[in-house]
Amino acid sequence: MDTIDISQNIQDFKQVFENESRIIFSAKFGDGKSYFLNEFMKSYDEKKNDYYFITLHPVNYVVEENRDVIEYIKRDILFQLIKDNHIYDFKEGYDKIFDAVCNKESLLKLGDFVASIIPIEGLKDGYEALKDFASTIHEKYKSQDVLHVVDDYLNGFYGKSGSISECDAFTCLIQKSLEQMMAKSVLIIEDLDRIDPAHLFRIMNVLSSQVDNPYYSEVPNGNKFGFDKIILVMDYEIARHLFHHFYGKEANYEGYMNKFLNTLPFKFSISQEAKRQVSDRLTQIFSTSDVLNLNGPVDLSNGLNPDEFSSLDSELNRLSVRRCKEFLDDNISAHIKPEWRNNKIDVPTELDLVKLIYCLRFFTGFSANMIFEKLMDCLYDEFAIKLFFPLFCIYTRRTHIYVKYDNIIFECYYDTETKLFQIEQTNSWNDAKMVDFQKIKDATRKMKDAILDLIIG
DSSP states (O other), X not given: OOOXXXXXXXXXXXXXXXXXXXXXXXXXXXXXXXXXXXXXXXXXXXXXTOEEEEEEOGXXXXXXXXXXXXXXXXXXXXXXXXXXXXXXXXXXXXXXXXXXXXXXXXXXXXXXXXXXXXXXXXXXXXXXXXXXXXXXXXXXXXXXXXXXXXXXXXXXXXXXXTOTTOOOHHHHHHHHHHHTOSSEEEEEEOOGGGSOHHHHXXXXXXXXXXXXXXXXXXXXXXXXXXXXXXXXXXXXHHHHHHHHXXXXXXXXXXXXXXXXXXXXXXXXXXXXXXXXXXXXXXXXXXXXXXXXXXXXXXXXXXXOOTTOXXXXXXHHTTSOHHHHHHHHHOOGGGGBOSSOSSTXXXXXXXXXXXXXXXXXXXXXXXXXHHHHHHHHHHOOHHHHHHHHHHHHHHHHOOOEEEEEETTEEEEEEEETTTTEEEEEEOSOOOGGXXXXXXXXXXXXXXXXXXXXXXXXX
């Protein structure tokens, strides 16, 4: 079984993505967000080099102090840059990095990072480059004249781990690495609603701290690391509960999120998309959305209970994504016999009532006989006339009648040449051809055995 077609959803998201720099992608846990994002990233041709994606999963971090979560994020970004051979060629431009963050704390942290990646296979080139870089900065640092007191003071903030204004050697290295790329850089941080609320809002605060802040006008793209675009992945409503639990019920969640957001959250649910596609197919099969409003004893969990009435549309919500996909792939015609038991019947077998019984059997697993009986009890109005009239034609051999239901007159006609049924409202009628609704229903009931015989299996 293939997956649900989400190509239209991806196109919708692309429209938002390509016009915004900060996006929240909202989906419930287990509702297809990772699959969606993978398909979204694959939709861009790597050869065209339009976008470079880095995806982080902070739910895997084991963090003791709140401020450390940003250090883990920096570490993972650097790992990805080195792995993809996108690290900044600082041999040509280290002076700018040195001038921005030349302090002992940054150098010590850089040394720790270099040491931490030594055992990792495949990172030798990155390690050698970082080692040369650290050595060069260290030599220049020793030869520098005493800086102005204000520069030392500011550098203390820039190099201070956990500070919102922190811009140490790692941060600057990330910024420079992204800046020199031809592709636009995109940071995706997944599962933010599954981490400690303190860490979630720490990440939000740091990433949004430089938005519209004149003191950070030189920061590339106005965010912490200089990414062209940032996508935060979470359940927006779960994050709302976490926010009020963390900051209090009176705190303004929308105002807080609007500091980061350029637009409304993009919401996605693969289960809702699957259900929508099933609804669309049913509407297409029966040429009307009335089938979705079918009210009757269709309870998918408890069976066909005459005391429980609900719409088919609401019951579809209980279907799994897998079951929805199976229905979308199912060839209904393959389950309906091409000929009636009595070969003298010159009416197509793929009637709407036959297809409806099959569809309900597919959704519920109950017998066609049980479904038929309950449908006879609950079907009414124009949709019922459309279902019953073809059986009335077979049983009575009449091809043109009028039916009155709820003070509305319907003209019903069967074209024996095209084998098409036409049913529409009318303001004029022939009393001699008027048939009571109950009579076409009774004729259908008398055709029960022939109807059920058409369904294979």
